[in-house]
Amino acid sequence: MLTFSPVSVSFFIMALFTIGGGLGVVTTRNLVHAALFLVLSLFGIAGLYVLLEAPYLAVIQVLVYVGAISILITITVMVTRRLMGIEETYNRQWPIAAIISGLLGAGLIALVVAQFGALTPVADVPVDNIEQLGRAFVTHQGFLLPFEVASVLLLAAMIGSIVISRDV
Amino acid sequence: MPEALAPILDIATFIRETLLSLFETLGASPELANGLVTFIGAFLIANFVLLILVVNIWMERKVMARLQDRIGPNRVGPWGLFQTVADLGKLLSKEIIIPSQADLIPFLLAPLLAVMSVIGIWAVIPFAETAIGTDVSIGVLYFMAVSSFGIMAILMAGWSSNNKYALLGAFRAVAMLVSYEVPIILTLMVPVLLTGSMRMNEIVMAQNIWFIFMVPLAGIIFYISQVAEVGRQPFDLLEAESEIVAGYHIEYSGFAFAIFYAAEWAHGFAICALFVTLFLGGWQGPFVDQIPTLGFIYFLGKTFLVYIIQIWMRATVPRLRIDQIMDFCWKLLIPVSLALVVLIALTEGIITTLAEQGILTAPFLANYFSTATAADMLPRTFVLLTINAFITIVTLFLLARRGRAERERFEAMRQSMAPIEAGTD
Numbered sequence: 031m032l033t034f035s036p037v038s039v040s041f042f043i044m045a046l047f048t049i050g051g052g053l054g055v056v057t058t059r060n061l062v063h064a065a066l067f068l069v070l071s072l073f074g075i076a077g078l079y080v081l082l083e084a085p086y087l088a089v090i091q092v093l094v095y096v097g098a099i100s101i102l103i104t105i106t107v108m109v110t111r112r113l114m115g116i117e118e119t120y121n122r123q124w125p126i127a128a129i130i131s132g133l134l135g136a137g138l139i140a141l142v143v144a145q146f147g148a149l150t151p152v153a154d155v156p157v158d159n160i161e162q163l164g165r166a167f168v169t170h171q172g173f174l175l176p177f178e179v180a181s182v183l184l185l186a187a188m189i190g191s192i193v194i195s196r197d198v
Numbered sequence: 199m200p201e202a203l204a205p206i207l208d209i210a211t212f213i214r215e216t217l218l219s220l221f222e223t224l225g226a227s228p229e230l231a232n233g234l235v236t237f238i239g240a241f242l243i244a245n246f247v248l249l250i251l252v253v254n255i256w257m258e259r260k261v262m263a264r265l266q267d268r269i270g271p272n273r274v275g276p277w278g279l280f281q282t283v284a285d286l287g288k289l290l291s292k293e294i295i296i297p298s299q300a301d302l303i304p305f306l307l308a309p310l311l312a313v314m315s316v317i318g319i320w321a322v323i324p325f326a327e328t329a330i331g332t333d334v335s336i337g338v339l340y341f342m343a344v345s346s347f348g349i350m351a352i353l354m355a356g357w358s359s360n361n362k363y364a365l366l367g368a369f370r371a372v373a374m375l376v377s378y379e380v381p382i383i384l385t386l387m388v389p390v391l392l393t394g395s396m397r398m399n400e401i402v403m404a405q406n407i408w409f410i411f412m413v414p415l416a417g418i419i420f421y422i423s424q425v426a427e428v429g430r431q432p433f434d435l436l437e438a439e440s441e442i443v444a445g446y447h448i449e450y451s452g453f454a455f456a457i458f459y460a461a462e463w464a465h466g467f468a469i470c471a472l473f474v475t476l477f478l479g480g481w482q483g484p485f486v487d488q489i490p491t492l493g494f495i496y497f498l499g500k501t502f503l504v505y506i507i508q509i510w511m512r513a514t515v516p517r518l519r520i521d522q523i524m525d526f527c528w529k530l531l532i533p534v535s536l537a538l539v540v541l542i543a544l545t546e547g548i549i550t551t552l553a554e555q556g557i558l559t560a561p562f563l564a565n566y567f568s569t570a571t572a573a574d575m576l577p578r579t580f581v582l583l584t585i586n587a588f589i590t591i592v593t594l595f596l597l598a599r600r601g602r603a604e605r606e607r608f609e610a611m612r613q614s615m616a617p618i619e620a621g622t623d
Contacts, residue, residue: 069350092344093342096350100353101376107357107369
């Protein structure tokens with residue numbers, strides 16, 4: 031059952047970051063604050079990865095998302111006219127969005143609660159899991175094809191954005 | 199070697215074990231004692247970073263003064279050593295003025311985030327073989343992740359100040375820092391490729407021959423991009439005084455400004471430490487195997503030497519325009535470092551496969567670095583140096599051709615302008 035240990039305390043702090051940040055993103059009317067809350071939320075997820083002994087994923091999470099959010103904020107500031115103190119509701123679709131995300135959330139919670147009591151300890155994480163991850167990406171028994179497809183997709187997106195920005 | 203000297207020879211392990219046994223005799227569980235010792239270590243490293251700033255800033259002012267034929271600070275303390283302390287006292291006693299339309303929480307959070315991102319870097323830097331904050335298996339990547347918080351801090355400061363100069367500075371920061379992360383990551387891959395590990399201590403141990411002698415091009419590109427990442431001259435676009443007054447920290451005063459200032463200087467020193475770790479052999483030096491404490495001296499000595507080079511650059515090179523800086527990054531540094539990484543990966547792949555099949559000798563095997571002596575590694579160094587020289591020559595050739603074309607274009611333009619200038623029309 032629940033025990034008080036450094037790991038469980040860190041877990042609750044990180045969970046608070048993740049959920050609180052996520053709530054902040056959808057409730058604040060200030061776009062830059064929303065982006066900053068997103069950083070907090072994603073940082074919390076990185077912390078959860080650390081607790082799961084997946085430091086590589088944690089670091090990549092921070093590296094990719096924090097850098098991306100700096101750009102997101104820049105775009106936000108550049109393309110929106112009024113950032114602070116937006117009073118009226120712009121988006122009429124929020125009730126639908128609330129219902130869908132509420133249902134999804136309820137489904138997830140139901141799934142997790144159903145697993146309570148049936149928890150089995152997982153096998154020990156191998157120490158050099160980065161090396162295994164790296165090998166899995168470049169061997170055809172592993173994930174070579176998905177990896178290459180993802181990189182081709184990103185390359186296409188990159189070329190596309192360059193073409194679009196040159197056209198203007 | 200006499201037994202009584204053992205604590206001095208490996209001072210980090212000695213302190214660590216003394217503290218551990220002290221806590222355990224006081225009744226702490228091994229887990230708690232370990233946690234406390236880790237906490238004390240983190241406290242010591244963080245304070246070391248902030249205290250060495252006093253020396254850094256003094257050194258910067260003194261060296262720069264000498265380069266510019268001045269004397270520099272010489273009033274407070276011996277050789278003006280306590281000038282920084284006096285400056286800090288002044289900044290501490292000043293009021294933190296918050297602009298009326300500022301976004302309060304990001305405004306106050308930004309300096310803390312900036313200094314946090316810099317202190318975080320030191321967690322993975324090995325001072326000596328036994329003195330490293332935490333030897334995580336992803337040390338190199340961790341450094342990149344932590345420093346990306348610095349960009350966030352600059353952006354938060356620039357946006358929340360509600361000042362157009364601050365915002366311009368922050369936008370420049372995003373454009374420049376995000377671009378210069380690319381060559382940094384690419385050149386970081388070179389030591390990782392050679393070592394086969396992202397662990398900082400393993401990278402240091404692999405450097406029987408310093409990587410700067412094996413892959414000088416990667417080292418130089420890494421250093422230049424890091425200087426840009428700190429935003430120092432000649433890359434100080436973020437706070438270009440003559441263009442945007444002071445950039446992102448224009449609205450900061452008193453201690454909030456002092457924290458930003460500290461973060462920037464500490465970042466400047468941290469990249470030197472990182473460069474030393476990755477390319478100049480870190481704590482490696484003569485007799486370091488027998489006396490690990492010597493590692494501190496070698497490491498700090500090398501770091502200060504690299505720091506002097508940074509000051510030298512700062513004092514001599516003028517600031518570039520933003521388009522020049524971006525061109526330099528995207529059109530020169532990134533293609534060159536890409537070519538370097540691909541070629542080195544290919545050659546390493548070929549020679550290690552050949553060595554595994556017994557065609558080449560043992561020093562060409564992968565992961566042979568840490569066990570080999572420097573003389574063993576010479577052939578491999580030669581191969582890597584050849585690749586570097588090849589890329590350098592091709593780059594210089596292309597640059598020269600580009601320069602010649604540019605000059606011809608300019609000459610043609612001048613000739614067509616000549617009648618107008620002469621007033622004959």
